[in-house]
Amino acid sequence: MSYKTVLVALNEINRLDALNAAAARIAALDGAFVRGLYTIPAAQIYPSTGFEAVPQMFEGHQTFFKNNLPKVRNAFEAAMKQAKLEQEFVSVEGRSPLISDEIISHGKSADIIIASATDPSEVSGVELDCIERILVGAGRPLLVLPRSNEHKLDLDRIVIGWNGGREAARSVFDALPLLRAAKAVDVVCVDSKNEERVTPEQPGRRIVATLQRHKVKAEARTMESGGESAGKALLKRAAEIDAGLLVMGAYGHSRLREFVFGGATRHVLDDMTRPVLMSH
Structure with a gap:
């Protein structure tokens, strides 16, 4: 058995370096293809609190991820180029406000998924139970990186x-x-x-x-x-x-x-x- 397709979820922007490094390390074991997935989540819809009976849309986290798209793409492509790995960066418009929905969908066709734990002390726009949702929904092995940069992936x-x-x-x-x-x-x-x-x-x-x-x-x-x-x-x-x-x-x-x-x-x-x- 070997990994031939590695999916790395890139929405935890503060962990980009660690995510890219982990993807490159695992893909290098047997020359795997790396897909970098970045999701622009759908706007969150809340019931109106006013007298009008219409929903209100919150687009703040959607705007955050749109603004960071170039940064994420450049970091991923540079890391894979340096590692000399075949890669593809995929930016998708989410069908729901949950980023995990797209990770699960794309992850089902990968050998392994890589994601970072969500830090509840930071407002990253990623749902706090993202890892739990992927674990239950994807049916694939999930490599979870810790929230901090203290420990990077080491296979020794x-x-x-x-x-x-x-x-x-x-x-x-x-x-x-x-x-x-x-x-x-x-x-x-x-x-x-x-x-x-x-x-x-x-x-x-x-x-x-x-x-x-x-x-x-x-x-x-x-x-x-x-x-x-x-x-x-x-x-x-x-x-x-x-x-x-x-x-x-x-x-x-x-x-x-x-x-x-x-x-x-x-x-x-x-x-x-x-x-x-x-x-x-």
């Missing part, structure tokens, strides 16, 4: 969160091109004695053996959470060994207009300190 050392579940299995095999590029991969089972799906004897043994057949330099590890979320434990392990990437399943579903995720997934989404590849 990777941590896998393994509990034997369907989502964990999917994330591991979705991440194979990245895992093969790593110098060391830790397959970490958190609180393995409490997890029935993990092999009781030598947790992680079978998945590590499979990865090794794929030429992945993988080893099984166990750790106790100490009563904390498994997500917090995985982030702690990644920090201890300065891993450049965490791979894990995304456990959750959508319910009406909200997204309900398991404790480990929710913690990592809220507090990620380094890039995370998730599959749902």
